[in-house]
Amino acid sequence: MSINIAIDGPAGAGKSTMAKAVAKELGYIYVDTGALYRAVGLSALRAGIDPSDSDAVTAALGLMRVELKFKDGEQRVFLNREDVSESIRTPEASMAASAVSAIPSVRKFLFQLQKDIAAAHDCVMDGRDIGTVVLPGAQVKIFLTASPEERARRRFNELKAKGIAADYESVLAEMKQRDYNDANRDIAPLKPAEDAVFIDSTGLNIEQSVEKIISVVKEKLL
Numbered sequence: 001m002s003i004n005i006a007i008d009g010p011a012g013a014g015k016s017t018m019a020k021a022v023a024k025e026l027g028y029i030y031v032d033t034g035a036l037y038r039a040v041g042l043s044a045l046r047a048g049i050d051p052s053d054s055d056a057v058t059a060a061l062g063l064m065r066v067e068l069k070f071k072d073g074e075q076r077v078f079l080n081r082e083d084v085s086e087s088i089r090t091p092e093a094s095m096a097a098s099a100v101s102a103i104p105s106v107r108k109f110l111f112q113l114q115k116d117i118a119a120a121h122d123c124v125m126d127g128r129d130i131g132t133v134v135l136p137g138a139q140v141k142i143f144l145t146a147s148p149e150e151r152a153r154r155r156f157n158e159l160k161a162k163g164i165a166a167d168y169e170s171v172l173a174e175m176k177q178r179d180y181n182d183a184n185r186d187i188a189p190l191k192p193a194e195d196a197v198f199i200d201s202t203g204l205n206i207e208q209s210v211e212k213i214i215s216v217v218k219e220k221l222l
């Protein structure tokens with residue numbers, strides 16, 4: 001049986017950075033499930049569909065082929081055979097991802113894909129509902145969080161480093177809006193699994209956060 005580590009938490013808590021580092025340390029693959037929702041959101045935007053229009057998005061799913069591939073341990077996401085790993089990172093794609101992720105048919109569409117990857121590989125999977133819905137049997141569950149201001153600061157710096165224009169106040173406002181959407185939707189809202197270990201990364205650097213997670217993993221797996 002494969003070993004699965006679920007890392008859930010709000011946007012900007014550092015899930016992907018931590019999950020990637022933990023996966024590397026353990027020799028597991030890292031699966032970023034947000035990329036799947038982003039690919040669906042991007043697909044809706046490109047088709048001129050309002051990402052919050054449940055009926056229109058649901059109808060479009062039949063024409064969407066979303067795949068994850070792993071090259072040298074790096075995840076790439078494909079939309080109808082096109083590698084969209086970079087195009088899904090814009091603020092527009094983030095908002096579209098948040099909107100489509102509230103649509104039950106979208107979650108259903110992506111559910112099996114996530115299950116299959118976790119069944120086939122030892123992995124660290126990050127998202128919002130991994131420990132609660134996708135992998136309730138994961139051997140380790142972490143709920144990673146940080147203050148909204150710290151998360152917005154990190155996201156702002158990330159965008160800046162990539163040369164994407166943004167200002168801190170709107171990144172913070174967008175972050176709070178996404179937190180609200182993700183936590184208050186009817187289906188698979190962001191909430192910690194009962195058996196998740198909480199880690200608050202506010203004020204911790206990457207190394208300190210990774211160390212904390214690794215110590216939880218060791219405690220659970222050894």
Ligand code: DC
Nearest residue numbers: 033034035037097098101127128129
């Ligand atoms: O982690 P991220 O920012 O790339 O996620 C993009 C959006 O997708 C986010 O607003 C919430 C949603 N999402 C989700 O609902 N469930 C997941 N497992 C992962 C992401």
